[in-house]
Amino acid sequence: MPDSLTAAAFVDRPRAARYARGMDARTEQILLAQARNGNDSGFGQLVEANSAFALNLALRLVGHRQEAEDIAQEAFLRLHRALPGFRGDSRISTWLYRTISRLAVDHLRRERLKRRIFFFRSADADPDDPDPLDRAPAATASPEAELLQREAGGKLQRALDKLSPRQRAVFALRHFEGLPLKEIATVLGLEEGTVKAHLHRAVTLLRNELEEYRP
Amino acid sequence: MKSTHPATEELTLLHYGELDSSDAARVGQHLHQCLDCRRQYRQLEQTLGRVQTPMVELSAAERRRFADAVVRRTRRPALWPKAVAGGLVAAASLALVLVIGQRPPLSTTEVPQLTGEVDMLENLELLQDMDMVSQLDLLDDMDQISPEDAS
Numbered sequence: 001m002p003d004s005l006t007a008a009a010f011v012d013r014p015r016a017a018r019y020a021r022g023m024d025a026r027t028e029q030i031l032l033a034q035a036r037n038g039n040d041s042g043f044g045q046l047v048e049a050n051s052a053f054a055l056n057l058a059l060r061l062v063g064h065r066q067e068a069e070d071i072a073q074e075a076f077l078r079l080h081r082a083l084p085g086f087r088g089d090s091r092i093s094t095w096l097y098r099t100i101s102r103l104a105v106d107h108l109r110r111e112r113l114k115r116r117i118f119f120f121r122s123a124d125a126d127p128d129d130p131d132p133l134d135r136a137p138a139a140t141a142s143p144e145a146e147l148l149q150r151e152a153g154g155k156l157q158r159a160l161d162k163l164s165p166r167q168r169a170v171f172a173l174r175h176f177e178g179l180p181l182k183e184i185a186t187v188l189g190l191e192e193g194t195v196k197a198h199l200h201r202a203v204t205l206l207r208n209e210l211e212e213y214r215p
Numbered sequence: 216m217k218s219t220h221p222a223t224e225e226l227t228l229l230h231y232g233e234l235d236s237s238d239a240a241r242v243g244q245h246l247h248q249c250l251d252c253r254r255q256y257r258q259l260e261q262t263l264g265r266v267q268t269p270m271v272e273l274s275a276a277e278r279r280r281f282a283d284a285v286v287r288r289t290r291r292p293a294l295w296p297k298a299v300a301g302g303l304v305a306a307a308s309l310a311l312v313l314v315i316g317q318r319p320p321l322s323t324t325e326v327p328q329l330t331g332e333v334d335m336l337e338n339l340e341l342l343q344d345m346d347m348v349s350q351l352d353l354l355d356d357m358d359q360i361s362p363e364d365a366s
Contacts, residue, residue, distance in 0.1 A: 040286050048282035052273045055281070059269055069281075076285045156266055174231055176268045181233050196233070200224040207262050 023049045029088055036083050043083075046092060047076050054096050060176040061104035061169055063157055071107060075099045097179070098187045101169055105188070108165035159209035163202050170195050171202040221245055226256050230263060 023031075028049075034042025054075060058068035075096055079086070086095070160168060169188060173179045181199065185192040221229075221242045228234045229242050246253050273281070 040290070043289070044282045044286045047285045048278045051278045051281045052271075055273065056269075056271055059271055063269075065271065072281075073285055073288065077288055080285075080289045175263065175266060181231075196224070196228065199231070200227050203227045203259070203263065204223065206266065207259065210262050210265060 025091065028092060032083070032086065032088050032092075035080075036086070043080060046079075050076075050092055050096060053093060054100060057097065057100050057177065058104060060172045061101060062107055063160055067107065071100060071103045074103055097173075097177075101173065101187050102189075105165045105169050108168065112165070155210065159206050162209060163205060164198075166190075167198045167202040167205070170198040171206070174199055219245075220249065220252055223255070226252075226259055229256070230259055 028046070031042040031046045035046060051072070054072040055068055058071040058075075059065060062068055062071065078099055079092070079095065082095075160171075163171060166188070170184055173184045173187065174181065179187070181192055181195050184190075185195045188195070190198075225234060225238065225242050229239060234242060246256055
């Protein structure tokens with residue numbers, strides 16, 4: 001399997017329905033009840049049915065396959081811990097949207113902070129600010145990494161990497177997942193106006209970055 | 216007559232269908248009339264159209280493997296928090312014992328004098344001396360002033 005978004009298969013303008021997501025609500029409720037009673041098989045079936053959705057969502061948010069898999073696994077572990085209080089009023093996919101999006105934003109922030117510390121940069125800067133380091137070419141890029149970056153997806157990956165964690169999350173949820181801004185605000189715990197501003201900034205930055213590569 | 220140019224944010228929101236109906240109609244009407252804005256909107260659509268969605272297809276076997284890995288992790292006994300907490304308590308106890316054991320006993324008759332304190336006292340004396348010298352200079356100056364100058 002490819003390790004990063006750059007080598008992942010790209011399809012145009014999919015919506016969430018493009019991949020088989022979960023199962024019907026009734027089956028989900030039955031399996032949830034089984035899982036709550038400690039039935040591993042029931043929980044396993046829930047995970048299996050939602051795995052493609054969770055992995056793809058995480059991949060679109062963070063851009064790397066391995067990191068996406070870690071985030072998706074962590075989300076399911078949290079679901080398992082939350083089972084006793086999970087009433088099932090909402091679908092598991094709704095719960096996963098919220099959990100995976102927030103895990104992804106946290107992950108992207110930690111990664112930024114790590115890079116800043118590594119470069120002895122100010123750690124007290126706003127993690128939502130675009131990182132000036134992103135504008136510099138990677139001095140230590142391996143020939144393999146350079147080759148990957150030359151691929152079409154690499155351009156998009158680099159542009160997405162320049163977005164702040166929240167901008168990226170808002171963009172991914174709107175552009176890739178097709179969620180309305182109101183729902184994105186709920187998922188990320190933000191005001192709708194803030195979500196609009198993040199989307200606009202993300203689109204402006206992507207336009208500027210991708211203009212250079214216009215065919 | 217052309218209406219006011221819409222903000223670029225409005226073009227973004229129009230693209231994503233996030234403008235309310237009256238704003239969408241206003242911006243749409245403007246785009247119909249304004250070539251520059253229409254060009255800008257077309258560029259926006261082209262750019263965003265190139266941002267294609269990454270997609271990973273998982274085979275049934277991969278989904279199964281993923282689910283098995285998650286279920287295995289849920290079965291892991293939650294021993295590590297207890298082990299870590301126990302280790303921390305032991306380390307803290309050991310550190311406390313070492314600190315108490317290495318601390319020199321305080322004599323009730325001796326007044327402990329730190330070198331820092333001695334240095335500070337010497338500096339204070341030096342400061343007092345300098346203050347006296349400056350006052351002497353002032354007195355000397357006053358002596359040099361004649362009674363005529365003072366009047």
